[in-house]
Amino acid sequence: xxxxxxxxxxxPDIGGEILLAGDSxxxxxxxxGHTVSPHExxxxxxxxxxxxxxxxxxxxxxxxxxxSVEQIRDALAVGCTGAVLVEAEPDRYGPGDVAExxxxxxxSHEAEGRPYDLVLLGNDAADTGDFQVGIRLAYALGRPVxxxxxxxxxxxxxxxxRADGPAGVDIFxxxxxxxxxxxxxxxxxxYPSIPGRMKAKRVVVETVTPAREPVGSxxxxxxxxxxxxxxxxxxxxxxxxxxxxxxxxxxxxxxR
Amino acid sequence: xxxxSILVLVETDEHGAAEVSRETLSFAHRLAERYDGRVTALVVxxxxxxxxxxxxxxxxxxxxxxxxxxxxxxxxxxxAAAVVASTTTTGARVVMAAGTPRGNEVMAHAATRLGVVxxxxxxxxxxxxxxxxxxxxxxxxxxxxLRLDGTVAVLTVAGHACEExxxxxxxxxxxxxxxxPLTPEDLRARVVRTExxxxxxxxxLRTARVVVGAGRGAGGPDGFKxxxxxxxxxxxxxxxxxxxxxxxxxxxxxxVGQTGSRIAPDLYIPCGISGAIQHWAGCSSAxxxxxxxxxxxxxxxxxxxxxVIGDLHEVVPAINEELRRRRG
Numbered sequence: 001x002x003x004x005x006x007x008x009x010x011x012p013d014i015g016g017e018i019l020l021a022g023d024s025x026x027x028x029x030x031x032x033g034h035t036v037s038p039h040e041x042x043x044x045x046x047x048x049x050x051x052x053x054x055x056x057x058x059x060x061x062x063x064x065x066x067x068s069v070e071q072i073r074d075a076l077a078v079g080c081t082g083a084v085l086v087e088a089e090p091d092r093y094g095p096g097d098v099a100e101x102x103x104x105x106x107x108s109h110e111a112e113g114r115p116y117d118l119v120l121l122g123n124d125a126a127d128t129g130d131f132q133v134g135i136r137l138a139y140a141l142g143r144p145v146x147x148x149x150x151x152x153x154x155x156x157x158x159x160x161x162r163a164d165g166p167a168g169v170d171i172f173x174x175x176x177x178x179x180x181x182x183x184x185x186x187x188x189x190x191y192p193s194i195p196g197r198m199k200a201k202r203v204v205v206e207t208v209t210p211a212r213e214p215v216g217s218x219x220x221x222x223x224x225x226x227x228x229x230x231x232x233x234x235x236x237x238x239x240x241x242x243x244x245x246x247x248x249x250x251x252x253x254x255x256r
Numbered sequence: 257x258x259x260x261s262i263l264v265l266v267e268t269d270e271h272g273a274a275e276v277s278r279e280t281l282s283f284a285h286r287l288a289e290r291y292d293g294r295v296t297a298l299v300v301x302x303x304x305x306x307x308x309x310x311x312x313x314x315x316x317x318x319x320x321x322x323x324x325x326x327x328x329x330x331x332x333x334x335x336a337a338a339v340v341a342s343t344t345t346t347g348a349r350v351v352m353a354a355g356t357p358r359g360n361e362v363m364a365h366a367a368t369r370l371g372v373v374x375x376x377x378x379x380x381x382x383x384x385x386x387x388x389x390x391x392x393x394x395x396x397x398x399x400x401x402l403r404l405d406g407t408v409a410v411l412t413v414a415g416h417a418c419e420e421x422x423x424x425x426x427x428x429x430x431x432x433x434x435x436x437p438l439t440p441e442d443l444r445a446r447v448v449r450t451e452x453x454x455x456x457x458x459x460x461l462r463t464a465r466v467v468v469g470a471g472r473g474a475g476g477p478d479g480f481k482x483x484x485x486x487x488x489x490x491x492x493x494x495x496x497x498x499x500x501x502x503x504x505x506x507x508x509x510x511x512v513g514q515t516g517s518r519i520a521p522d523l524y525i526p527c528g529i530s531g532a533i534q535h536w537a538g539c540s541s542a543x544x545x546x547x548x549x550x551x552x553x554x555x556x557x558x559x560x561x562x563x564v565i566g567d568l569h570e571v572v573p574a575i576n577e578e579l580r581r582r583r584g
Contacts, residue, residue, distance in 0.1 A: 014533050018397055027394070038498070038515045094373055124360075124376070126514070128400070129393050131376045132364035139368045144444035147332065147361045166269070166358070170330065170447045184515040185508040218373055220401040223390065230558040232547075238566040239574035245546070246578045248562060252544060254466050254490050254523055255579060
């Protein structure tokens, strides 16, 4: 039986233009939806599969505003059965602060007889791209960590993890308890079913507040690259443009 | 801030220092010049033949080598222990690696051990005290200015943030071993073996000179025939947007974007790709972009250098036909 904790972050779902808030310290999210990163969707899928394969439970955790419950419910709808919201202003939290806050939850649940054998996170958050919360968490808990994992399998108290390396797929074999950060690509996240959605609504989300003041990330400001006026040269419309395209390919030396 | 030392973790392949590591060495050399400082390179494992000379081309002052039983297989924690030992040995105030998966992983371990934040995917660094960097966030569509407090600044350099520029006056560094105390904990997560991945049929996407891209506009798993033919005719690699791999139309290893490959070809031909930020993050380093799209206002079109407005299923076969005709 493997109990898994999977950590997700509510991030703005930005498809097109980004707007910054007035103080340039955060993204203006008034007009955008929210999501979690594809890496984290895969982490949730791996958590649910691992729990199901071993008869354990998958619990989802998010550090963020009360609105993060929306993303927590999404994870519950695809098979997580427990949920923790660490309610905090995420922009005030640096990667070390987030790792400490998660470690506190892991330790307090363990003290209550609810230990987590495996903690999964995304390889990097879609917004801050820090690449370090999972690794810091592993140090805080004194556990081994494998990063950038696309697939994993638990057998007894050992996890075998696969991660893309420079020369192929690197295989890691690590004893539990462990921390693993997940990269998109190895598993297909499932879609929630209607009964799954109904069930998710009934789960009580345990809400905690972090025990310590955050140190912060050192952010001075966010900046958008200067918007470049479009310089596009339209070669034509429809199939009639083919000759102009091939002229261009020849001038660039790529037509063979 | 004089006599500063900068430490660079260099990743190697059979040709010596990997391209991204050479860019990072150039980045480090430029920063060192402003500091009146020196650059030390750290190599983990074997030192490929000719590497010291190559590193000398970037004005590297010293080359430290961490080797021995603990370094025969990749273990991020052990590599980080080597970075920390080398930081102590050199008194480095700035420690950096390329923003590769391993670079980011090892530096995250090292920063945690050194008790500081790691700044990932840095594009510029100001020689201030403390060091002020700007780094890519939100998939490369915004920059975060970050102040790196602490005794040592730990960062990774984003790919293509800095051109590879050899130093005007090369040096002749010698390789010195660095003593790295390792604990059993450092080797708990270690590569036990490496398997061949699924065969890469994308034609070497990351290093291709020409990439033909396809998005939702392909219409379905059978909508790629003309695109594959165009790629074949141009000796190009195939690259696709995230929606294409999510829908299972093409394999994940062809994905270009924030969670796929980052490409920097001479020519990128995105067909039926709207150009969402997730995708732009992976292709913005292309030198020339020729977009084929039905929507003249799609971000991919407005950001491109050249565009054809039209349905890829009509335009691409016409281009193939024209290429066939001109070859006679």
